Amino acid sequence: MKKQVTSWIPANFANPAKGRMATGRIPSQRLANLCESQSTTVSNAKPPSVPSIQEEAPAQLDSTQLNPERTHMQLNPFKKSGAYYNGIKSKYEALTRQLESTTAELTTAKANHLQRNAAYQEMLAASKLSRSSPADRQLLAQLNNAQSQVQKLEMHLRNLNSDVQTLVATVEAPESLKKVKAEIAALARQEAELNAASEKTQIQIEKFDERITVLEERILQETQVAAQSMLESEGDFVTPESLSKLDVELRIAQVTQKELKAKQELLRKELASLPLKHRELHRSLVVNRALVAEIDSREALLPVMKLIARAAITKHEAGHANQSDSYVIDIPPELFDAVEAELASETSTS
Numbered sequence: 001m002k003k004q005v006t007s008w009i010p011a012n013f014a015n016p017a018k019g020r021m022a023t024g025r026i027p028s029q030r031l032a033n034l035c036e037s038q039s040t041t042v043s044n045a046k047p048p049s050v051p052s053i054q055e056e057a058p059a060q061l062d063s064t065q066l067n068p069e070r071t072h073m074q075l076n077p078f079k080k081s082g083a084y085y086n087g088i089k090s091k092y093e094a095l096t097r098q099l100e101s102t103t104a105e106l107t108t109a110k111a112n113h114l115q116r117n118a119a120y121q122e123m124l125a126a127s128k129l130s131r132s133s134p135a136d137r138q139l140l141a142q143l144n145n146a147q148s149q150v151q152k153l154e155m156h157l158r159n160l161n162s163d164v165q166t167l168v169a170t171v172e173a174p175e176s177l178k179k180v181k182a183e184i185a186a187l188a189r190q191e192a193e194l195n196a197a198s199e200k201t202q203i204q205i206e207k208f209d210e211r212i213t214v215l216e217e218r219i220l221q222e223t224q225v226a227a228q229s230m231l232e233s234e235g236d237f238v239t240p241e242s243l244s245k246l247d248v249e250l251r252i253a254q255v256t257q258k259e260l261k262a263k264q265e266l267l268r269k270e271l272a273s274l275p276l277k278h279r280e281l282h283r284s285l286v287v288n289r290a291l292v293a294e295i296d297s298r299e300a301l302l303p304v305m306k307l308i309a310r311a312a313i314t315k316h317e318a319g320h321a322n323q324s325d326s327y328v329i330d331i332p333p334e335l336f337d338a339v340e341a342e343l344a345s346e347t348s349t350s
Contacts, residue, residue, distance in 0.1 A: 082299065083299065083302055084295060084298040084299045084302060085170075085174075085295050085298075085299065088167055088170050088171060088295075089171050091167060092164065092167040092168065092171045095160060095163050095164050095167065096164060098160055099157070099160045099161065099164055102153060102156055102157050102160055103157060105153055106150065106153040106154060106157055109146065109149045109150045109153050110150055112146050112149070113143075113146040113147055113149070113150050115146075116139070116142050116143040116145075116146040117143055117146075119139055119142075119143075120139045120140060120142075120143045123135075123136055123139050169287075169291060170291055170294075170295065173288045173291035173292050173295065174292055174295070176284070176288045177285070177288040177289055177291075177292050180281055180284045180285050180288060181285065183281055184278075184281050184282075184285065187274065187277055187278065187281060190274075191271070191274050194267055194270055194271050194274075195271065197267055198264060198267040198268065198271065201260055201263055201264045201267060202264060204260050205257060205260045205261060205264060208253055208256060208257040208260065209257070211253050212250065212253050212254060212257060215246055215249055215250040215253060216250065218246055219243065219246045219247060219250060222240065222242060222243040222246060223243065225240075226239065226240050226243055282347065285347070286347075289343075289346075308327050309327075311327050312324055312325065312326060312327035315327065
């Protein structure tokens with residue numbers, strides 16, 4: 001079964017907020033869920049009578065197949081310029097600055113509203129009989145304007161916050177991916193250390209179990225011998241030194257064994273808490289890796305986006321597609337399988 005990738009043609013490629021999506025999602029929803037909308041779809045559908053890129057590729061390769069390096073350079077224009085990511089980052093920084101300035105404006109507007117309200121309340125208290133003088137009407141108008149300004153700024157601030165949250169995940173994704181990979185590696189090292197410590201502790205516990213068993217048997221034997229000696233003795237009985245030493249050694253072994261078991265319990269609790277951390281880090285890895293892959297694909301497609309747009313529009317005009325803002329390209333099965341295996345390997349080793 002062939003896999004297909006759908007290329008969406010945005011109105012402004014460096015600005016996802018202005019892109020057109022056939023799924024009907026608003027831009028904020030798309031960016032907030034980039035890990036689930038990777039511009040890659042799987043389908044069995046194939047447009048009639050339109051040759052795929054794979055079918056046309058041999059004809060293009062014939063003229064340069066004697067020089068593979070030249071072929072690679074000619075057919076691989078995908079060089080990451082950073083234009084897409086830098087555009088997103090610049091917009092995020094601009095929105096952040098607007099957010100800060102609007103927050104300051106709102107603080108000033110609220111203070112002004114409180115001042116106008118206090119003046120209006122004083123007017124109400126002073127003019128109980130008549131409240132329709134020009135001065136009274138002016139104070140009321142000023143109060144209403146101040147309240148309207150506060151409401152306007154609050155709405156603008158909510159919109160700015162929404163726009164910032166739409167972009168923040170994409171802006172932070174590259175660094176977040178590096179960070180989560182480092183955390184996964186550190187967690188793997190911690191798990192290995194805990195397992196090694198737990199195995200060592202378990203070996204020590206088993207040795208002390210054996211030693212305690214031996215000591216208890218020897219003490220029992222020595223006690224029986226001492227008891228017989230006590231029965232046969234006519235004078236004062238003195239506890240054999242060997243029995244006293246065995247008893248002291250047993251008590252020390254039991255205390256040590258108890259400490260080792262407490263240590264082992266703590267190690268096992270730490271190990272038991274690791275799967276949850278693994279799952280959380282794995283989820284973060286998957287999400288941020290998807291965002292970075294989206295950034296990389298956007299960067300790579302920028303140089304050929306005009307060609308893709310042309311192909312999508314002409315295909316739609318020819319009646320071979322229902323939409324003019326997307327273009328479906330078949331992914332060769334061997335390439336799809338190779339990338340899928342590569343991603344699985346990254347996940348398993350992370």
